[in-house]
Amino acid sequence: MPPQLPKGNPSMTSDVTNHMPQSNDVPSPVRFFGVDAAAFDAQMVSWNLPKFRAGQIRDWVYDKLVSIPARMSNLSRRDQEGLARHVAFETSAIASHQHSNDGTQKLLLTWEASAEGKRPAAGANAETVMIPDGDRRTACVSSQVGCPVGCKFCASGINGVKGNLTADQIVEQVYRFNQILHPRGERITNIVFMGMGEPLANYANLMQAIRVLHDPQCFNIGARKITVSTVGVPSKMRELAHEELPLNLAISLHAPNEPLRKQLIPWAEHFALDDILDAARYYFDKTGREITLEYILLAGVNDQPDHARQLVKLCRTLRANVNLIRYNEVAGLPFGRPRGDDVLRFQEILRDGAVNAHVRKSRGRDIDAACGQLRREKLGEQAGEVIAASGNVSLPVVS
Ligand code: SF4
Numbered sequence: 184m185p186p187q188l189p190k191g192n193p194s195m196t197s198d199v200t201n202h203m204p205q206s207n208d209v210p211s212p213v214r215f216f217g218v219d220a221a222a223f224d225a226q227m228v229s230w231n232l233p234k235f236r237a238g239q240i241r242d243w244v245y246d247k248l249v250s251i252p253a254r255m256s257n258l259s260r261r262d263q264e265g266l267a268r269h270v271a272f273e274t275s276a277i278a279s280h281q282h283s284n285d286g287t288q289k290l291l292l293t294w295e296a297s298a299e300g301k302r303p304a305a306g307a308n309a310e311t312v313m314i315p316d317g318d319r320r321t322a323c324v325s326s327q328v329g330c331p332v333g334c335k336f337c338a339s340g341i342n343g344v345k346g347n348l349t350a351d352q353i354v355e356q357v358y359r360f361n362q363i364l365h366p367r368g369e370r371i372t373n374i375v376f377m378g379m380g381e382p383l384a385n386y387a388n389l390m391q392a393i394r395v396l397h398d399p400q401c402f403n404i405g406a407r408k409i410t411v412s413t414v415g416v417p418s419k420m421r422e423l424a425h426e427e428l429p430l431n432l433a434i435s436l437h438a439p440n441e442p443l444r445k446q447l448i449p450w451a452e453h454f455a456l457d458d459i460l461d462a463a464r465y466y467f468d469k470t471g472r473e474i475t476l477e478y479i480l481l482a483g484v485n486d487q488p489d490h491a492r493q494l495v496k497l498c499r500t501l502r503a504n505v506n507l508i509r510y511n512e513v514a515g516l517p518f519g520r521p522r523g524d525d526v527l528r529f530q531e532i533l534r535d536g537a538v539n540a541h542v543r544k545s546r547g548r549d550i551d552a553a554c555g556q557l558r559r560e561k562l563g564e565q566a567g568e569v570i571a572a573s574g575n576v577s578l579p580v581v582s
Pocket residue numbers: 330331332333334337338339340378379380381414435554573575
């Protein structure tokens with residue numbers, strides 16, 4: 184395609200070289216947050232735009248937190264218009280933004296149903312939580328709409344999974360919080376995939392999102408500051424070990440033996456605990472990263488001394504540390520929050536057994552903090568069902 188000569192202003196070099204497609208040439212815009220810097224550079228070159236233009240756009244978006252092309256003042260008007268037509272930046276609406284007294288914030292993002300057929304049919308939504316702690320700003324990110332795992336104590340799994348979030352929808356959760364934090368000169372520093380969904384069940388989108396979040400020219404978040412939390416999908420844990428990224432891997436264990444685990448986590452039916460632990464050892468061997476075992480303490484269910492002793496034995500088979508999470512109870516469910524003394528006793532048994540065990544601080548208890556709860560309330564999904572709580576909004580302890 185020959186260069187288009189500019190109409191009106193021949194001195195505008197960008198117009199001479201701008202082969203950004205006309206709107207009817209492309210079926211859908213490029214999702215900016217779904218591509219890393221190299222891919223966006225290549226896209227710009229394919230439009231016959233100079234590569235440095237891509238860097239200018241990233242500078243606006245990632246450094247200045249400006250994602251409206253008309254405000255990118257060092258681009259020509261024509262480039263701004265082309266960008267607005269052919270590149271999508273934020274695509275979500277903020278349906279709810281809650282603030283906790285302890286500084287934790289929670290967003291519910293929603294997306295229109297898309298004709299592309301690649302997104303959840305009924306329109307996607309995602310809960311994201313930002314947990315401040317010292318200089319750290321951790322985003323607890325969702326990877327799916329709903330969750331296929333169906334833990335008995337969690338709101339996200341009650342209605343099953345509605346679909347996968349795309350890479351750009353996962354990344355946009357972090358960007359939205361960067362925009363919120365920007366006026367205070369703060370950014371998201373750490374990511375935990377502990378929101379709605381099983382991240383390893385949406386592996387391709389998860390990894391693409393991680394590539395963008397990790398890319399020094401995009402979010403520049405180190406792999407060691409990113410935690411993937413899974414209920415345990417052995418084949419995908421092994422695949423993750425080969426990504427050559429030293430990501431933190433956390434396993435939602437919640438029970439020290441197979442029968443109890445199957446009662447609490449219906450999905451555990453599909454994957455034997457031994458296979459999960461084998462895959463965890465494999466991950467450690469390949470990456471050198473110690474595994475974190477997440478253990479939600481449910482009063483009288485899995486918080487007894489004998490459970491702690493079983494957990495010590497299990498921990499002796501792999502290099503792991505344990506995060507203990509005190510369940511946030513919700514009216515209508517048969518699960519209770521354990522007493523502080525019981526939590527400390529549980530931790531003590533682990534420590535006596537030489538297991539590195541931390542009790543995670545509960546955060547955002549005053550803002551519908553439980554995973555999936557806000558979404559169900561706002562989007563009316565509960566339809567008379569009880570609401571469960573995972574108590575997942577707590578401070579992750581990762582190295
Ligand atoms: S606790 Fe996590 S894995 Fe379990 S249903 Fe909720 S979101 Fe899914």
